[in-house]
Amino acid sequence: MKVLATGFKGQLGYDVIKRLEALNIECKGVDIDDFDLTNKDQTINYILDYKPDVVVHCAAYTAVDKAEDNRELCYNINVNGTAYIAEACKKLDAKMVYISTDYVFEGLGTDEYKPDDKKNPINYYGETKSLGEDEVTKALEKFFIIRISWVFGVNGNNFVKTMLRLGAERDSLNVVADQIGSPTYTYDLAELIADMIQTDKYGIYHATNEGFCSWYEFTEEIMKCGNRNCKVSPIESKDYPTRAKRPFNSRMDKSKLEENGFKRMRSWQEAVQEYINILENNQ
Numbered sequence: 001m002k003v004l005a006t007g008f009k010g011q012l013g014y015d016v017i018k019r020l021e022a023l024n025i026e027c028k029g030v031d032i033d034d035f036d037l038t039n040k041d042q043t044i045n046y047i048l049d050y051k052p053d054v055v056v057h058c059a060a061y062t063a064v065d066k067a068e069d070n071r072e073l074c075y076n077i078n079v080n081g082t083a084y085i086a087e088a089c090k091k092l093d094a095k096m097v098y099i100s101t102d103y104v105f106e107g108l109g110t111d112e113y114k115p116d117d118k119k120n121p122i123n124y125y126g127e128t129k130s131l132g133e134d135e136v137t138k139a140l141e142k143f144f145i146i147r148i149s150w151v152f153g154v155n156g157n158n159f160v161k162t163m164l165r166l167g168a169e170r171d172s173l174n175v176v177a178d179q180i181g182s183p184t185y186t187y188d189l190a191e192l193i194a195d196m197i198q199t200d201k202y203g204i205y206h207a208t209n210e211g212f213c214s215w216y217e218f219t220e221e222i223m224k225c226g227n228r229n230c231k232v233s234p235i236e237s238k239d240y241p242t243r244a245k246r247p248f249n250s251r252m253d254k255s256k257l258e259e260n261g262f263k264r265m266r267s268w269q270e271a272v273q274e275y276i277n278i279l280e281n282n283q
């Protein structure tokens, strides 16, 4: 099996390649220097040349707030770029993995969203990721759409790294406590992706670490694991305005994973602890 992963210089793409290499699966990680997703010919020709059996599409326009003002670029990358990848996969009869987000949902109530629940994104990034999903489902039968949330990994910037830095710089921090979801450790997700692509259990999945928390609870755990002496106080979203709206309820039901023979990931607390140990020991 030969696998191409986009977004290699990002958080998830990097860990996907590391995992595949550890399994001795032939693979290549690519980023914008190899081809620009907004360029149809470049994207399709590159993939047709490499002839992968699977494309794991991790690259995206991921700046959620900036996306509100940078709509054209965000659309070109997340919707058109995804359509080009799907077109190339169709031509090669390759499997495609499309990484999506909890932000495809409106996030009302407290119920866990199931993979087939109605989508209704409330910010532009979420809208483009949802349209990207539609491009995949329109073009292909051999696809895995994996919705994830609150991502952290060794390669790149994320909430955990920011909180560790602020925790060392400041005595106190206010963090929103009324948005509930699940952190996703790219190391754990990469393991799942590597398992999935070796099956034909196609479809839409939700995959995050186990358990739910607020950003406030997430931060408290980060400060504890990182031994930061910083007081964290809960605030409401209305007191922390952002350019893009965020869903209050990002709880996603992951039971489809085990129904199809995949292992659920460990708890988000265990994942955060291990991640912070790795970060702090590498400094």
Ligand SMILES: NC(=O)c1ccc[n+]([C@@H]2O[C@H](COP(=O)([O-])OP(=O)(O)OC[C@H]3O[C@@H](n4cnc5c(N)ncnc54)[C@H](OP(=O)(O)O)[C@@H]3O)[C@@H](O)[C@H]2O)c1
Pocket: 006, 007, 008, 009, 010, 011, 012, 013, 031, 032, 035, 036, 037, 038, 057, 058, 059, 060, 061, 062, 077, 099, 100, 101, 102, 129, 148, 149, 150, 151, 152, 156, 157
């Ligand atoms: N981060 C989260 O919290 C989160 C939550 C839910 C879902 N997701 C989804 O999970 C996936 C992986 O996220 P991540 O956090 O690993 O992303 P990331 O760290 O932001 O990496 C994204 C990668 O995409 C590349 N890219 C951007 N524009 C490109 C273009 N025009 N052509 C080619 N490559 C381009 C970036 O390259 P440059 O750095 O050179 O621009 C970067 O390497 C994405 O699909 C994202 O939508 C993320």
